[in-house]
Amino acid sequence: MTANRGNDVLNGVWCPALMPVDDKLEPDVPKYIDHCRWVLEEGCHGLVMFGTTGEANSFSVEERIQALDAAIDAGLPPERMMVGTGCAALSDTVRLTRHAIDRSALGILMLPPFYYKGASDEALAASFDRVIEGVGTEDFRLVLYHIPGVSGVAITPALVDLVAERHPETLAGIKDSTGDWDHSKMLIERFSDLAVFPGAENLVAAGLEVGGAGCISAGCNVNASAIRALYDAALAGEDVTERHAEVERLRLILQRYALIPAMKQMIADAKGDPGWTRLRPPLMPLSEVNAKALMADLQSLDFRLAA
Amino acid sequence: MTANRGNDVLNGVWCPALMPVDDKLEPDVPKYIDHCRWVLEEGCHGLVMFGTTGEANSFSVEERIQALDAAIDAGLPPERMMVGTGCAALSDTVRLTRHAIDRSALGILMLPPFYYKGASDEALAASFDRVIEGVGTEDFRLVLYHIPGVSGVAITPALVDLVAERHPETLAGIKDSTGDWDHSKMLIERFSDLAVFPGAENLVAAGLEVGGAGCISAGCNVNASAIRALYDAALAGEDVTERHAEVERLRLILQRYALIPAMKQMIADAKGDPGWTRLRPPLMPLSEVNAKALMADLQSLDFRLAA
Numbered sequence: 001m002t003a004n005r006g007n008d009v010l011n012g013v014w015c016p017a018l019m020p021v022d023d024k025l026e027p028d029v030p031k032y033i034d035h036c037r038w039v040l041e042e043g044c045h046g047l048v049m050f051g052t053t054g055e056a057n058s059f060s061v062e063e064r065i066q067a068l069d070a071a072i073d074a075g076l077p078p079e080r081m082m083v084g085t086g087c088a089a090l091s092d093t094v095r096l097t098r099h100a101i102d103r104s105a106l107g108i109l110m111l112p113p114f115y116y117k118g119a120s121d122e123a124l125a126a127s128f129d130r131v132i133e134g135v136g137t138e139d140f141r142l143v144l145y146h147i148p149g150v151s152g153v154a155i156t157p158a159l160v161d162l163v164a165e166r167h168p169e170t171l172a173g174i175k176d177s178t179g180d181w182d183h184s185k186m187l188i189e190r191f192s193d194l195a196v197f198p199g200a201e202n203l204v205a206a207g208l209e210v211g212g213a214g215c216i217s218a219g220c221n222v223n224a225s226a227i228r229a230l231y232d233a234a235l236a237g238e239d240v241t242e243r244h245a246e247v248e249r250l251r252l253i254l255q256r257y258a259l260i261p262a263m264k265q266m267i268a269d270a271k272g273d274p275g276w277t278r279l280r281p282p283l284m285p286l287s288e289v290n291a292k293a294l295m296a297d298l299q300s301l302d303f304r305l306a307a
Numbered sequence: 308m309t310a311n312r313g314n315d316v317l318n319g320v321w322c323p324a325l326m327p328v329d330d331k332l333e334p335d336v337p338k339y340i341d342h343c344r345w346v347l348e349e350g351c352h353g354l355v356m357f358g359t360t361g362e363a364n365s366f367s368v369e370e371r372i373q374a375l376d377a378a379i380d381a382g383l384p385p386e387r388m389m390v391g392t393g394c395a396a397l398s399d400t401v402r403l404t405r406h407a408i409d410r411s412a413l414g415i416l417m418l419p420p421f422y423y424k425g426a427s428d429e430a431l432a433a434s435f436d437r438v439i440e441g442v443g444t445e446d447f448r449l450v451l452y453h454i455p456g457v458s459g460v461a462i463t464p465a466l467v468d469l470v471a472e473r474h475p476e477t478l479a480g481i482k483d484s485t486g487d488w489d490h491s492k493m494l495i496e497r498f499s500d501l502a503v504f505p506g507a508e509n510l511v512a513a514g515l516e517v518g519g520a521g522c523i524s525a526g527c528n529v530n531a532s533a534i535r536a537l538y539d540a541a542l543a544g545e546d547v548t549e550r551h552a553e554v555e556r557l558r559l560i561l562q563r564y565a566l567i568p569a570m571k572q573m574i575a576d577a578k579g580d581p582g583w584t585r586l587r588p589p590l591m592p593l594s595e596v597n598a599k600a601l602m603a604d605l606q607s608l609d610f611r612l613a614a
Contacts, residue, residue: 025397025437026398052422052423057395057396057422057423058395058396058397058420058422058423059396059398060368060396060398060399060402061367061368062398063396063398087395088364088365088394088395089364089365089366089367089370090332090365090587090588091333091366091367091369091370092367095367112589113365113588113589114422115359115364115365115421115457115458116359116364116365116457116589116590117456117457117459119588119589119590119591120591122591123588123589123590123591124588124589126588126589126591127588127589129588130332130587130588149424150422150423150424151422152424152459153589280397280437281397281420281426281430281431281433281434281436281437282419282420282423282426282430282431282433282434282460283423283426283430284426284427284429284430284433
């Protein structure tokens with residue numbers, strides 16, 4: 001295995017934490033903290049606070065700052081957090097990044113500005129330049145967030161090169177949420193000094209074999225211990241065929257549904273707390289029919305969430 | 308011509324005002340106010356404060372509120388403003404909408420939440436429901452903003468139906484920025500009780516013939532008087548062949564370039580103020596080569612901006 005040099009500190013299994021909301025659809029911070037604590041206890045190395053799974057961009061800067069402050073003040077460890085900070089507005093990205101650095105977050109997971117489409121690599125690199133300039137320090141770990149199917153804006157290898165050239169001390173990693181192994185493999189091999197995270201648990205083992213950093217995977221919200229065990233076994237060079245297959249069984253079921261609502265539904269059922277099913281529009285809870293079908297699918301798998 | 312019933316108050320030529328920025332890339336509010344005043348003097352019926360042309364989503368909620376307050380406090384008429392308020396985050400959209408209503412804006416131009424893609428019409432309708440609920444009143448004029456090429460999220464006719472059904476007193480119009488005449492015509496004819504605005508001046512005359520509301524067009528930032536004259540002539544039933552062709556000559560030149568940077572370049576040149584060329588990343592100024600080519604194109608047209 002090729003270790004990513006210097007950025008190994010980021011390696012591991014990261015949970016992009018779901019954000020429960022109250023009946024006004026405002027962040028339910030106590031529930032959020034409980035959930036974050038639980039996925040760490042279940043084995044995640046760290047938490048991504050405000051990724052796509054956490055409905056990050058459905059919340060205001062103030063809501064995000066308050067939830068992060070509350071989580072850290074409640075004892076959740078910032079040295080085990082990456083904070084999602086990339087917004088459409090430059091000023092918002094600067095503010096969230098500065099705040100996360102001030103709160104000693106281990107890393108920053110940054111989307112490119114995502115309203116305008118078709119920006120050149122040079123323009124996106126200029127965006128990252130301006131963010132770093134606005135934040136006022138190069139002294140943080142920047143993980144670029146490639147999720148073009150949602151954001152509509154790609155982090156191309158050429159863009160990674162530009163950022164690496166200009167901010168060699170800052171750029172630390174890439175999250176690749178394409179779900180495409182060939183793409184993840186290319187990034188891992190091409191950027192062997194960066195921590196490159198596939199965006200799902202099915203690529204953990206294959207990724208580790210070529211020098212990948214682990215995963216940042218939504219599935220960790222409901223299946224953290226199995227994903228962590230898979231990671232550990234793969235890292236130890238064990239045969240992971242059965243562990244991989246077990247993790248895949250759940251992932252493939254969840255894939256039949258809208259992933260974020262489906263995971264919230266699972267937690268709601270496990271906890272007997274229907275409030276957990278809520279999402280902020282434009283995301284919507286599963287229909288009653290789909291919620292029942294998901295429960296039936298999970299029973300057929302004999303999967304029980306210990307939330 | 309079929310008048311759009313009740314929403315005629317919105318009819319006209321609207322300028323989605325460019326936002327000049329200072330050397331920190333922060334809104335240059337005095338320049339913004341001057342520019343807004345000028346396009347009104349040049350003949351625009353109204354101003355769209357914070358549309359795509361105004362780089363709305365590149366600015367924070369606070370920056371947008373401050374600029375709008377300053378513009379109104381400086382005497383710009385809110386009764387001639389539509390305010391763009393649609394953000395990725397529900398709470399941001401609510402806050403901007405509430406503020407614009409409190410400042411007596413004539414209308415609200417609202418993007419759907421644009422981070423997540425593939426939301427159903429029902430989910431997007433729920434977003435608008437939640438915004439209106441959050442704002443706490445149905446008593447405003449809502450113009451839905453269809454610009455799928457940029458936002459990645461469409462306002463489908465079925466979605467318009469849902470919003471119209473649930474908020475008949477609020478829904479007042481649609482901006483169609485597809486640039487596709489067949490699509491604009493379909494919307495104008497299908498939603499004859501709404502003010503339907505094509506997103507460019509080339510569809511003003513054709514639109515008015517079937518009951519369209521005018522236009523909300525970026526080109527008004529640099530060619531307002533000619534666009535207004537075209538609108539007036541078309542409304543009066545005059546032959547607009549030559550006026551239309553004149554307006555088209557400039558529009559087709561601008562189309563060769565990135566539109567927003569090109570218009571900022573034109574204003575910078577006209578005013579001898581290079582600061583006007585600045586944009587917030589991910590938008591970028593024209594390259595020097597393109598800036599010169601644009602100037603040559605404009606000279607060949609004998610077009611002079613009287614900014």
